[in-house]
Amino acid sequence: MHEMDCSDAVAKMCDFLDRELSAEEIAMVERHLAECGGCRNAFRWEGSVISLMKQCAQEKAPEGLIGRLMDGLD
Numbered sequence: 001m002h003e004m005d006c007s008d009a010v011a012k013m014c015d016f017l018d019r020e021l022s023a024e025e026i027a028m029v030e031r032h033l034a035e036c037g038g039c040r041n042a043f044r045w046e047g048s049v050i051s052l053m054k055q056c057a058q059e060k061a062p063e064g065l066i067g068r069l070m071d072g073l074d
């Protein structure tokens with residue numbers, strides 16, 4: 001079985017924000033977060049969506065998505 005590493009987890013979380021993950025992929029992310037304290041800290045939802053989005057923006061900068069989230073979180 002493929003073991004998700006931290007960069008995989010970041011990429012999957014970016015997809016998750018775009019709602020493009022299957023239930024199976026979400027489960028893989030959740031399993032990685034359960035096992036990886038670093039990602040758990042990075043991806044903690046309370047107040048850290050912005051930092052996650054910054055990581056995502058470095059990878060593919062989804063058009064308009066960051067602005068929508070910023071508006072929703074403000």
Ligand SMILES: [Zn+2]
Nearest residue numbers: 005006036039
């Ligand atoms: Zn990790």
